[in-house]
Amino acid sequence: MSVLQIDFGDDSPSSPPRVVGIDLGTTNSLVAYLDLTAPKVIPGADGSPLVPSIVHFPASGEPVVGAAAQQALLTDPHNTVYSAKRLMGRGAADVAGELSLLPFSLAAGSESVIRLAVGGREVTPPEVGAYVLRQLKQNAEAVLGEPVTQAVITVPAYFNDAQRQATKDAGRIAGLEVLRLVNEPTAAALAYGLDKRQNGTIAVYDFGGGTFDISILKLQEGLFEVLATNGDTHLGGDDIDNLLLRVALEDIASEWGRDLSSDNEAIQRLRRAVIDAKHELSTLPATTIAFDYDGREYRRHLPREVFDKLITPIIDRTLGPCRSCLADAGLTPEQIDEVVLVGGSTRIPLVRQAVRALFKAEPHTELNPDEVVALGAAVQAGILSGEVEDQLLLDVTPLSLGIETMGGVVSKLILRNSTIPASATEQFTTAVDGQRNVLIHVLQGERELAKDCRSLARFDLKDIDPVMAGMARIEVRFLIDANGILNVSAKDLRTGKEQSVEIKPSYGLTDEQVEAMILESFDKAEEDFKERQVRETRVEADRVLAAVEKAKQSDAWFELPASEQAGIDQALNELLLSYHGDDYVLIQSKMEALDHASRGLAETMMNSAVRGALKGTKIE
Amino acid sequence: MNSLPSDYYSVFGIAPTLALDLPELQRQFYVLSKQFHPDRFARASAAEQQYALDFTSLLNDAWRVLRDPVSRAEYLLKQQGLEPGDSRTNPPPPELLEEVFELNMALEELRAGDGDARGPIAEALDRFLAMRDQLDRDREALFVRYDDQRDAATLGDLRALLNRRRYIENLVRDAQQALS
16 A cells, blocks of 8 residues: 555546435534435534534624534524524415514514524525535535535425425525435435335324424335325424423513513523423433523422423324324324334423334334434435435325315315325316416415415416407416425427426415525635635645655665656655645645656655565564 | 336236235335335435436325235226215215214214213214225125126126225214214
């Protein structure tokens, strides 16, 4: 082995870009990749693969992401965004209830897209998500040593169209091509199925920081077929934290005679204290909520029985969706072969007890519940890149899709739990002579009336040929793709021409808005990547330079012919010249040149080392 | 690029019969899914990706419709130009008039708070379920007859049977909802 040999890695341009798997969580986010055949999570600079989904927007300077932003929750809570996933694809009216517990405030015009007023600017939840994604992208690039541009991102199975679209937007803004959105419980099943490979029916109970999902799948020869899914996109560990927080605030109000509920710093510190207590109760029979503030002390003894009693209503809210899911899959609890637990909240003993009682089975917990979704996303990334050929996911749409008809009634076109991609076509006509537009209101949900369903978008069929009322024949195709996102296209059956459709999303960003955000971040992201590459290449070059300088002190150097010495010196000088430039490709090629020039030197050193070794060995 | 299959049966490459070998159809569904799912074409050209998406959505729609005998029969009738009747505007089948009247009375009483009405509703539900079972057996017989003769008369009988079944299905749903 040559001391100067440098492994430049495989950066042949022909190898397709690697696809990473990302779990963009409410509390923590992770990135994973498929290493040969096993998925692996990628640690950040601090060694932990968990990146807290927190972004601090200081009044000046660049936003800070992850563990570094966690501290800002205490020192600058107004400008620090956490749990942004709960705001994805939602409007101000949807989140009015919980905003009172969040320290940041909304800007005007938040009806269809929430705009957070932080750090003297306005950011939307997809942009907050994009900051977290960019951090994960950088972590992956640092470990993999190559640009990362394509990803699979997971979403709660019960996310609606707007929430999925918002997640995809976040990816685009972060400079990632989102090849697929995968449902979190399905991803978890994939991660478990990889090493089990048996056939059977499994239930995945996914109780995370902000969302709850239940999915039932049939596993059969590498095929993961989702039979049914259900959930609540507003139910998670956050709710437990908020409950404990409320209890503690009341306690403190009566003990100290002081209401802290509008003191943001106090709330964030107390939140930290109740979360710590919650975590401890997963392993200990009792704990104490400890909170010091303003020179005063609050201590509350909390036995697990009391904790269990407090959170029972929250845990019970997960059971209804579980029963509905079983019914939709046409199964009884006894017919479930395996139960898999996903999400940090499944560490709570009461949750495990409830799952055990419902499914009458001992749940699987072999894989880290924080990591299993990201691992599964990496497997799905491998399926898309072609590295994994013997597995395939068949997922479903969680909610029925319909259009509003006369009297505000919803006519269902694609029923919930339909395998995706799924489609439906519907014919529309005009009601008035010469009518040029037809407006179609598309909704998601199970209720009969439009007002009780979630409005997705209004599709405006434009420039219809002016004909007599009822004569127009426009065929509209509704297609839910493999991401669970709706695509609409229309055709004029009279002319056979593509009919133009203008989409007015009810919630979320328009395509133009996303494009503008991408443009804004694109140059910067490119710069960031280059800068990091340059820095990393210089570190590499330092190593090479040091090795050559050392070799020049050895006997081997003096054994070399003068021409070879000159060649090495020249290559060395050229590397030094390129070293301070910012062209990392040039630095790399100069390193390669130096490596090449010094091959003879390395061989000579090797040989003298071998000779030296032989000299010291007695040969019988 | 291949053009898409024109109907649900040709997606599976099978003849348009009413009776189907479901386990075989399911096996075929899995085989085609593994072959054409968009996940298999993530790195392919835009045209191939579009074809994979279009074919797979058609395959999923076809499997969803064909695996259920009632929706399969409705589909075939529609293909033959026989639209099902609208159950909301269709009058109840005459022989059911009395049953329907009694059920509605009982539902009305239950809604008014008369718990005693549950008994008659449960009894009516049992009768409707038995009727539905009988209709399903009759339907199987019509399936066999149509596949054999492929005649318009059988399709007409089938259409009438499905309308009646849909009507009973609605009664079952109303009774079950009231009792739950």
